[in-house]
Amino acid sequence: MNANSVKGKRAELAELCNSTQPDILVVSETKLDGSMNPSEFFPKNYDTSIHRNRTSCGGGVLIATKKSIVADEVVLKAGNSGEIVCARVALTKASPMYVCAYYRPPSDTSDSLDTLQLALEELDDLIRSNPRSSIVVAGDFNARDIDWDRLVPASDCKKKGLCSKLISILGNAQLQQLQRENTREDAVLDLFCTNNPSLVKAIDTIPGISDHDGIILVDMYLKAQINKKPQSRIPVWSKANWEAMKIETTDFCKEFMHGCEDRSIEANWKLFSDHLKCTQSKHIPSKLTSTRYNVPWLSGKVKKMCRKKRHLYRKAKKSDDPVHKSAFKKLQNETRDALRAAHWKYVNGVLMEGLERGDTKPFYGYMKSQQQDSQGVSPLRAHGQLFSDAASKA
Numbered sequence: 001m002n003a004n005s006v007k008g009k010r011a012e013l014a015e016l017c018n019s020t021q022p023d024i025l026v027v028s029e030t031k032l033d034g035s036m037n038p039s040e041f042f043p044k045n046y047d048t049s050i051h052r053n054r055t056s057c058g059g060g061v062l063i064a065t066k067k068s069i070v071a072d073e074v075v076l077k078a079g080n081s082g083e084i085v086c087a088r089v090a091l092t093k094a095s096p097m098y099v100c101a102y103y104r105p106p107s108d109t110s111d112s113l114d115t116l117q118l119a120l121e122e123l124d125d126l127i128r129s130n131p132r133s134s135i136v137v138a139g140d141f142n143a144r145d146i147d148w149d150r151l152v153p154a155s156d157c158k159k160k161g162l163c164s165k166l167i168s169i170l171g172n173a174q175l176q177q178l179q180r181e182n183t184r185e186d187a188v189l190d191l192f193c194t195n196n197p198s199l200v201k202a203i204d205t206i207p208g209i210s211d212h213d214g215i216i217l218v219d220m221y222l223k224a225q226i227n228k229k230p231q232s233r234i235p236v237w238s239k240a241n242w243e244a245m246k247i248e249t250t251d252f253c254k255e256f257m258h259g260c261e262d263r264s265i266e267a268n269w270k271l272f273s274d275h276l277k278c279t280q281s282k283h284i285p286s287k288l289t290s291t292r293y294n295v296p297w298l299s300g301k302v303k304k305m306c307r308k309k310r311h312l313y314r315k316a317k318k319s320d321d322p323v324h325k326s327a328f329k330k331l332q333n334e335t336r337d338a339l340r341a342a343h344w345k346y347v348n349g350v351l352m353e354g355l356e357r358g359d360t361k362p363f364y365g366y367m368k369s370q371q372q373d374s375q376g377v378s379p380l381r382a383h384g385q386l387f388s389d390a391a392s393k394a
């Protein structure tokens with residue numbers, strides 16, 4: 001998708017990820033420089049470490065993957081001079097998939113396409129030993145005047161040389177462009193190219209979050225390798241029965257002291273630790289951590305507006321009626337404002353409620369949820385094999 005800057009769009013991105021649950025997000029025109037981390041704007045269950053900041057003539061590209069997916073960055077030499085990044089995604093019982101995010105500025109002549117060509121040549125060298133690997137290149141190519149069914153520049157094309165060069169580059173890399181829907185006004189700017197078109201189950205577009213009307217949604221016959229994290233049990237200290245614990249501990253203390261001198265240090269420690277564990281499990285309720293990331297501020301009313309917006313988008317796309325398009329644009333703006341208002345209302349409500357009670361825990365809890373430092377060790381690669389679980393990484 002083309003974001004036309006992710007700044008100030010945290011609420012829209014959260015709703016998008018919550019409603020579509022994408023495993024991988026390819027974003028162009030992030031418009032971020034080195035002063036901001038992309039993870040400030042994406043849900044915390046997505047890894048946004050694979051990105052390239054904007055250049056003087058570009059808009060920035062990013063690949064966001066769910067943290068449960070085993071993926072690592074492939075550093076391309078071509079990426080040093082252009083708007084392209086690549087991720088290697090481990091698949092279940094299949095060769096890895098290489099996903100590239102690419103952006104060509106509309107004012108660019110051919111330098112950006114040269115970068116794309118070099119990057120595809122690097123990928124070709126990488127998969128030469130494993131030809132069953134899949135390649136996906138997606139992004140905003142800004143090549144509006146191409147007839148993708150016949151693979152020729154349109155009759156009224158103003159940049160025939162550039163369009164012909166792009167067609168040639170994709171053809172030499174054995175990539176097929178499968179996206180046919182207009183993504184900005186009457187132009188096909190956002191493309192989806194792959195060397196394994198038979199793996200694509202369906203392609204659709206949904207309402208965009210920028211000046212691009214649509215976001216490409218692709219469903220593939222592939223299953224990413226999941227790095228499952230075991231659920232942990234969290235004590236609910238606020239509901240603990242402290243009085244019962246004090247009474248039981250007092251009685252235990254009398255029994256413990258009565259014969260402690262006749263027991264060894266190890267026996268005393270085991271007796272004491274068993275008592276603590278038993279008392280905690282009996283009088284302190286606990287809950288299991290959730291494996292799903294929830295958006296607490298996304299109310300039923302806002303979800304209904306989002307569903308209605310998608311319905312109007314499909315209706316306007318099918319009918320091409322100016323009245324339907326106008327109705328969609330109006331509801332799109334109203335939904336955007338409602339999403340942002342709901343997000344900040346929730347944040348301000350949580351913080352103010354804590355401050356009124358003199359409780360700083362909600363404030364520090366919110367600050368902790370916004371931290372951007374990655375925890376733990378990223379997947380490690382050795383001898384061509386990717387290790388993601390703790391035991392193999394150690």
